[in-house]
Amino acid sequence: MDSNSADPDSPAVSKLQLRIGKLSLPDQRSLHHWLGELIASHAATAALAAITPRTGREVVAQRRLERVTYQLELVRCGKPNCRCAIVGERPHGPYWYLYRWNGQKVVSEYVGKVLPAVVRDDQLGG
Numbered sequence: 001m002d003s004n005s006a007d008p009d010s011p012a013v014s015k016l017q018l019r020i021g022k023l024s025l026p027d028q029r030s031l032h033h034w035l036g037e038l039i040a041s042h043a044a045t046a047a048l049a050a051i052t053p054r055t056g057r058e059v060v061a062q063r064r065l066e067r068v069t070y071q072l073e074l075v076r077c078g079k080p081n082c083r084c085a086i087v088g089e090r091p092h093g094p095y096w097y098l099y100r101w102n103g104q105k106v107v108s109e110y111v112g113k114v115l116p117a118v119v120r121d122d123q124l125g126g
């Protein structure tokens, strides 16, 4: 993670700081906004790439789009009397779940047994 921390003495950064310092305030604000969006985008991409299966879940398929990850998951619900709690019994599902960055963290949404057509079409196109 040390490689991600900014180095204030980097020649490239010093050079940019000199040039940015000469920009107008509106340009500096515009640049600030752009940089914030860029950093947030990196954070979202990294977080979505690092999704780990939740307890009792088994990921059987994954579809990654630009800012959204779809996962097909087998689910053990955790209820002690459910058939899925028996070793050797099949879990629930599989069901598709959507994972997206909400600006602060990755959140998940239940999609259903069938992947939306727009996602399937995207896969066929690639």
Ligand SMILES: [Zn+2]
Residues within 6 Å of the ligand: 076, 077, 078, 079, 082, 083, 084, 085, 092
């Ligand atoms: Zn169950």
